[in-house]
Amino acid sequence: MYPAPWLRASDADREAIVAHLGAAAADGRLTLDEYADRTRLVYGSRTWGELARLVHDLPAPPMADARATKSVASTAPSDGGLPLAALICGVVSIPAVACTPVGGVTGIAAVVLGIVSLRTAGRGVANSRGMAVAGLICGLGGVALQVAMIVFMALVESNLE
Structure with a gap:
């Protein structure tokens, strides 16, 4: 699911993990204290292995199908202004x-x-x-x-x- 554990994580990768943790907290899977602790650790992480350990006990985030989104957007009616x-x-x-x-x-x-x-x-x-x-x-x-x-x-x- 995640890249190799020795690869360095980017800021965007860390933000995605924080969003995943936020969704888990909103679903009641994490307490606010757990969320705060894990978020602090996310921003201190350097590799994907460190990030993966922080979300290993949570279900995978839902993946959006880019093709379905594109086809819906392209068929949406336009009034032309x-x-x-x-x-x-x-x-x-x-x-x-x-x-x-x-x-x-x-x-x-x-x-x-x-x-x-x-x-x-x-x-x-x-x-x-x-x-x-x-x-x-x-x-x-x-x-x-x-x-x-x-x-x-x-x-x-x-x-x-």
Whole structure:
């Protein structure tokens, strides 16, 4: 299980043994005094033989299967950031109404991104439905405010003539 007993241990090796001891203490296999004593001895150890003697009476730590972890991570769905982009555009569109074309353009972008995000969410691609809905609502609000601002400016302009 461990390398040859005469090989020198690295700092990472010692940290792994301390983690193993910590897990054993958390499981109730070691008392706190035993854990403290063994941890002190771990940091004073130079070889794998010295380290192995400190954990010989404990079960081996569980080994993670790197292949399984990699395959799960590689198949995890990605939303591509569309819901976040919809939310940002939607939120920016509301105060941007003061800059006449900017509010409408960012609002329309938020609406389009929100709709695309919601459609891909139905196929299991996106996992941020809440951000997409919030971006869509804020975008619609930004477009509505922009239209109201343009109508208001047109009315004011016609009254000045």
